[in-house]
Amino acid sequence: MTLRFYDTASAEVRNFVPLVEGKVSLYYCGATVQGMPHVGHIRSAIAFDQLTRWLQYRGLRVTVVRNVTDIDDKILAKSEASFAPGFSPEPGEVAGEEWWALAYRYEQEFLKAYDTLGVSRPTYEPRATGHIPEMHALIQQLIDRGHAYPALDDSGDVYFDVRSWNKYGALTRQNIDDMQAAPDADPRGKKDPRDFALWKGSKEGEPATASWSSPWGNGRPGWHLECSAMVTKYLGTAFDIHGGGLDLRFPHHENEMAQSQAAGHPFANFWMHNGMVTYQGEKMSKSIGNTISPAEMLELAPPRVVRYYLGQAHYRSILDYRPTSLQEAAAAVERIDGFLAKAAARFDGDTGLADGPHGSSSAAVDAFCEAMDDDLNVPRALAALHETVRAGNTALAEGDDDAARNAMHAVILMTGVLGLNAVAGSAAVSTREAEALGVLVEAQLSARAAARADKDWARSDAIRDTLNQAGVVVEDGPDGATWSLKRD
Numbered sequence: 001m002t003l004r005f006y007d008t009a010s011a012e013v014r015n016f017v018p019l020v021e022g023k024v025s026l027y028y029c030g031a032t033v034q035g036m037p038h039v040g041h042i043r044s045a046i047a048f049d050q051l052t053r054w055l056q057y058r059g060l061r062v063t064v065v066r067n068v069t070d071i072d073d074k075i076l077a078k079s080e081a082s083f084a085p086g087f088s089p090e091p092g093e094v095a096g097e098e099w100w101a102l103a104y105r106y107e108q109e110f111l112k113a114y115d116t117l118g119v120s121r122p123t124y125e126p127r128a129t130g131h132i133p134e135m136h137a138l139i140q141q142l143i144d145r146g147h148a149y150p151a152l153d154d155s156g157d158v159y160f161d162v163r164s165w166n167k168y169g170a171l172t173r174q175n176i177d178d179m180q181a182a183p184d185a186d187p188r189g190k191k192d193p194r195d196f197a198l199w200k201g202s203k204e205g206e207p208a209t210a211s212w213s214s215p216w217g218n219g220r221p222g223w224h225l226e227c228s229a230m231v232t233k234y235l236g237t238a239f240d241i242h243g244g245g246l247d248l249r250f251p252h253h254e255n256e257m258a259q260s261q262a263a264g265h266p267f268a269n270f271w272m273h274n275g276m277v278t279y280q281g282e283k284m285s286k287s288i289g290n291t292i293s294p295a296e297m298l299e300l301a302p303p304r305v306v307r308y309y310l311g312q313a314h315y316r317s318i319l320d321y322r323p324t325s326l327q328e329a330a331a332a333v334e335r336i337d338g339f340l341a342k343a344a345a346r347f348d349g350d351t352g353l354a355d356g357p358h359g360s361s362s363a364a365v366d367a368f369c370e371a372m373d374d375d376l377n378v379p380r381a382l383a384a385l386h387e388t389v390r391a392g393n394t395a396l397a398e399g400d401d402d403a404a405r406n407a408m409h410a411v412i413l414m415t416g417v418l419g420l421n422a423v424a425g426s427a428a429v430s431t432r433e434a435e436a437l438g439v440l441v442e443a444q445l446s447a448r449a450a451a452r453a454d455k456d457w458a459r460s461d462a463i464r465d466t467l468n469q470a471g472v473v474v475e476d477g478p479d480g481a482t483w484s485l486k487r488d
Helices: 041-057 071-084 097-116 134-143 223-235 246-262 294-300 303-311 324-346 357-373 376-396 401-417 434-454 456-467
Strands: 004-006 013-014 023-028 061-066 149-152 156-160 196-201 219-221 238-245 267-274 277-279 317-319 472-477 480-485
Touching: 004 267, 013 376, 023 041, 023 071, 023 223, 041 061, 041 238, 041 267, 041 277, 041 294, 041 303, 041 401, 061 223, 071 097, 071 317, 097 294, 134 149, 134 156, 134 223, 134 246, 156 246, 156 401, 196 223, 196 246, 219 223, 223 238, 223 246, 238 246, 246 267, 294 303, 303 324, 324 376, 324 401, 357 376, 357 401, 357 480, 376 401, 434 472, 434 480
Parallel strands: 023 061, 023 238, 238 267, 277 317
Antiparallel strands: 004 013, 149 156, 156 196, 196 219, 472 480
16 A cells, blocks of 8 residues: 655645554645535545545545634624624524524534535534633744744734744745735734734724733634644644645645744644635636525535535636536436435345445456555545446346446445445345335336336336336346436
8 A cells, every 4th residue: 555645735645644644644634614515625525535535535534624714804704794883694694693502503504515415514513612722832932932922013913933934935936026915904014014023902893702812912723823723732743644625735834834843843644635626617706696505506506416516526626616516416316316216225235334335346446546645636536436336237238247236336446435325314134224215216117127027018107107106217128127317
């Protein structure tokens, strides 16, 4: 087994060897809970869920940390706007909502979306507001080491001194003089416009509940500082993988890396970033109306189809949404489920999973594993999955039960690794319900076969129509009728 992942910091695919044998420490950036989850949030969560599942399949014990940013300028601004006279809430908004209530409500919406789409809960999911003392300690370390300073204008802000760290810009390979100014605080208190806020002093008009006491005055943490403090608490000063969306590389991850390493922490061994989601080749934008939310996707397709679509591309590539995308994903899921349903019926719901995949399907499983080991190449892995489905259908049609069972084993393994069997509403081919359904449908097909033998076409059609209304698709072939479940 040789796991290889692309490391953003070195810009190359490297062999992955955990810092601690048999264990992996993974941190990926969660949401700033200022609003409903958008499709980029969910794609990122699915990508790192696939990574986690693959590492676990390879026998590694994975500790996953996904943070919640529950204090932020945008959260405060949204809360303040909700108290304004004449505020007219849009869907999902609440008039007169305190910032902490707004953040908690949207946090629950994210959890609901994650759960619906089969994203495993992380080992730890810390909130920024619960880690203020750790943030104070990190700021003081940076001040003591000459890499941070209190604002020059006595505003109560504290800044990271980017020019004090000669590796600043290393993650994104930028020259500091070419960078834009950091827009997170009033530049009048900075030595350099690019210096970013570690601590933000309280401003007039901000709620007292959004402020904590500190050695530099009352205030709240800067966004970048939050992640560095939380990951260090839960995973230590050196850990295996830091992940997030490509849009977070700069300034967020660049600043995280700089302040953490400046404090003397080795920090992440690998940086992994997932690509963006576009709409017919263009960046999604509310202003031009070309967005689609996870909630809208779930109105158009079942959760498994949405997860399949959002997880089908290579995690580093752009995923382009088109009006037909979910239909295509639904067809792919239907092919998988159709085979599993027919195999379950053939074997009376007995998957024999204890035996594991073997025989003619081992080559497909090997191809799947090689693809996943190679920088989590899900498109190649899906190709192996669908080739196994085709081979399994052929084996069923030819009466080769050994090959069909082996293919079924392999398909269940692959879909499980990809998280498709963890999604709400996923097919469970080995349950007692599946067995009972198979017995009932086969009885109906036997009655239909008898009607056809008697040339009672009306009776035959009536049975087929009844099964169709119940969501069972009947296909007539040279060896008799087969059935599968319709997919929404």
